[in-house]
Amino acid sequence: MSLFVLATLRNIHLGVIMFAAAAGVGLWLGGMSMDDIVGGFPISLLVLLAGVTYFFAIAQANGTVDRIIESVIKRIGDRAVILPFALFALTTGIAAMGAPLAGLVMMPIAMPLAKKYDIDRVLMGLSVGSGISAGGFAPTSLFGIVTYGTAHSVGIPLNPMVLFAIALGVNILLLIAAFFMFGGPRLLRSSTRFDSKAALHVDLESEPPLPGHPFERQKYSAWSKSATETQSSGVMVEESAATSKMSGVQIVTVVCMLGLIASVITLAAIGLEPDIGVLCFVFATVLTLVDPRTGRNAVSKIDWSTILMVGGIITFVGVLEHMGAVDMLGEAASQVGTPLIAAFVICIIGGLVSAFASTTGMLAALVPLAIPLVSGGNIAGWAVIAALGVCSSIVDVSPFSTVGATAVSTVDEEERPRTAAILTKWGLSMVVVGPALTIGALVVPSLV
Numbered sequence: 001m002s003l004f005v006l007a008t009l010r011n012i013h014l015g016v017i018m019f020a021a022a023a024g025v026g027l028w029l030g031g032m033s034m035d036d037i038v039g040g041f042p043i044s045l046l047v048l049l050a051g052v053t054y055f056f057a058i059a060q061a062n063g064t065v066d067r068i069i070e071s072v073i074k075r076i077g078d079r080a081v082i083l084p085f086a087l088f089a090l091t092t093g094i095a096a097m098g099a100p101l102a103g104l105v106m107m108p109i110a111m112p113l114a115k116k117y118d119i120d121r122v123l124m125g126l127s128v129g130s131g132i133s134a135g136g137f138a139p140t141s142l143f144g145i146v147t148y149g150t151a152h153s154v155g156i157p158l159n160p161m162v163l164f165a166i167a168l169g170v171n172i173l174l175l176i177a178a179f180f181m182f183g184g185p186r187l188l189r190s191s192t193r194f195d196s197k198a199a200l201h202v203d204l205e206s207e208p209p210l211p212g213h214p215f216e217r218q219k220y221s222a223w224s225k226s227a228t229e230t231q232s233s234g235v236m237v238e239e240s241a242a243t244s245k246m247s248g249v250q251i252v253t254v255v256c257m258l259g260l261i262a263s264v265i266t267l268a269a270i271g272l273e274p275d276i277g278v279l280c281f282v283f284a285t286v287l288t289l290v291d292p293r294t295g296r297n298a299v300s301k302i303d304w305s306t307i308l309m310v311g312g313i314i315t316f317v318g319v320l321e322h323m324g325a326v327d328m329l330g331e332a333a334s335q336v337g338t339p340l341i342a343a344f345v346i347c348i349i350g351g352l353v354s355a356f357a358s359t360t361g362m363l364a365a366l367v368p369l370a371i372p373l374v375s376g377g378n379i380a381g382w383a384v385i386a387a388l389g390v391c392s393s394i395v396d397v398s399p400f401s402t403v404g405a406t407a408v409s410t411v412d413e414e415e416r417p418r419t420a421a422i423l424t425k426w427g428l429s430m431v432v433v434g435p436a437l438t439i440g441a442l443v444v445p446s447l448v
Contacts, residue, residue, distance in 0.1 A: 013305070014361050015312030022316040030323045040318030041311050044277075045149045049307045051280035052140050055260070056098035057301030058287045061294045064253040065097065067246055069106075080117040081187040084127040087113075088175055091131025092168070099303065100136030100143055100393075103128065104406050111410040118190075121415055122422045123182040125407030129397035130171040130178075136393060137167035139264055139276055142303075146310055146360055147389040150367040153314070156381040160276075161265075166386045167393070170437065174394065178426075249291045256283040306360060313364040321368065343384050343443050346370055347391040347435035355395040355427055362392045380446035387438035394434050398427025 006017065022040070026032040059065050069090065087110050095103035106128050114124035136143035139160035144167075151158040178184075246254070260276075260283050267274035288295025346366065354362040370384055396403040399420045404427055408420045 013309065015305075015307075015309035018312030018316040019308075022312070022319045025316075026319040026322070030319055032319065032322060036322070037315065037319060040315045042149070042153055042314045044153070045145065045310055045314070046307050047275075047281075048145045048149055048277035049142070049310065050302050050304075051277035051284070052098040052142075052145065053301065053303040053306075054298055055256075055280035055284040055287075056102075056140075057298040058284055058291075058294055059097065059253050059257065060102075061298055061301070062247075062249050062253060062287075062291060064246075064250045064257075065094065067250055068254075069094070080119065080190065081184075083113060083117065083119060084123055084175070084179060084184075087124065088127045088131040088134075088171075091128045092135035092171075095132045095135025096138035096141045097135075098141055100132050100141055101402060103132035103135060104403070106131070107403075107406045108410050111407070115412070119187065120183040121407075121411045121419050122426075123178055123184065125404075125411075125419065125423065126178040126182070126397055126426065127175060129403045129407065130175045130394075132403055133390075133393040133396060134168045134171040137389065138164050139274075140260070140280070142306060142360060143167075143363060143389065143393055145276070146363045147367060147385060150314065150364055151382070151385045154368050156385055158382040158385055162382070163386050163389065166438075166442065167390050170390050170394065170434075173437075174430075182422075249287075249294075252290050253287060256286055259283060309361060310364045313361060314368070317365060317368045339379050340439070340443060340447065343370075343379065343387065344435050344439050346384075347388050347439060348431060350388050350392040351395045351431040351434050354392040355398050355400055355431065359393050359396055359401075363389055366392070379443055383442040383446045387435070387442050390438050391430075391434035395427050395430045397423055397430075399423050401427070 006012070023034070023037055026037040027034065056065075087106055091103040091106045094106065095101075107125070110124045110128050111121060113119070114121050133143075135141055137147065138144050139148075144160055144163055148158045148160045148163055260279055263279050264274045264276060284295065284298075288298075350362055350366050366388060367385055370381075370388055395401065397407070398404045399408050404423045407423060408416050411419050
């Protein structure tokens with residue numbers, strides 16, 4: 001934990017300091033060889049993250065993602081009441097495309113729409129935030145890859161689709177609760193109509209200040225800049241541009257997206273373990289052959305920063321495991337009480353720390369350390385890991401995290417104090433609500 005604090009205070013890349021710590025601790029205290037230390041670097045996760053971010057970087061660069069956003073917004077209907085749910089669904093889809101924070105491109109669109117159609121800004125912010133949390137656990141996105149990939153690396157079977165279904169279900173429940181708490185019933189009674197064409201001309205004159213954690217700012221800045229450029233160059237210009245047909249490259253990209261989804265589902269259905277990273281590289285190769293220039297430029301968009309961060313954390317955890325730190329945690333966990341209470345405590349810790357630190361970092365660090373909780377076989381390991389993952393992400397709507405800070409920065413200045421206060425209460429309440437909901441729904445039924 002001290003390494004997380006040091007990296008945050010000094011604005012150092014977490015993966016760098018973790019990898020250096022793994023080498024130092026392993027050599028001097030663990031008596032390990034350098035080959036053994038480096039051997040703990042998760043190559044399979046590297047392939048997953050590189051393949052997914054490369055494929056969807058191509059889809060972003062050739063404009064396919066932007067065209068999908070336009071198409072969906074034009075077809076979601078004309079009642080304002082459906083906007084929070086429509087934006088949740090759209091954000092979920094975008095966040096599922098490799099990087100959860102890509103869903104932040106919807107926040108500057110959602111907040112002006114909320115103002116125009118008199119929707120509570122908190123509700124709209126939670127809609128986008130919940131979509132990011134849900135989509136992030138898709139088998140093709142970062143939270144999901146880190147969670148089930150790390151679980152598999154330590155011998156805990158966790159189905160990627162089950163993880164995604166759990167995250168999606170929890171966030172839908174939270175969105176429904178937010179809908180009725182923040183003006184939903186009034187929208188149901190209102191006759192306000194939603195102008196789908198006007199939604200494509202939302203003003204994004206200013207980019208919000210960079211919020212959040214140092215490990216996520218660069219990624220957010222890139223996606224936010226992309227969103228702003230898209231609005232100014234593609235969506236906000238002439239209406240003919242918004243209604244034009246997709247190019248041949250974009251059609252091929254959509255076909256490849258559908259092919260990727262179909263491949264994952266088919267392989268899982270017939271009992272095989274789909275390697276999503278390899279599949280992404282296969283379909284990315286197709287797109288590169290169709291459009292070599294975009295494919296070549298997309299190589300620089302591979303999320304090497306996250307790969308290094310996750311790799312450094314898991315390598316360090318591997319050293320700790322070799323030295324017996326995991327066994328010590330098991331003894332400490334057994335003294336907490338029943339495995340159920342221990343699982344509840346670790347989910348609270350994950351949520352609390354994640355509210356102020358990198359969610360990805362928390363997932364990579366805490367998933368392996370949850371092994372002692374399930375080593376006795378009294379509770380299902382997949383249930384504990386899934387609960388821990390969801391609890392670490394639903395707190396991100398607090399203003400102390402990137403998602404919540406973005407929501408606050410995209411509302412009018414006079415509305416920011418109220419929005420920040422409510423999102424703070426909501427985010428911190430999720431530290432307790434999340435574990436209570438997920439442990440009750442997932443872990444309790446698994447008790448034997």
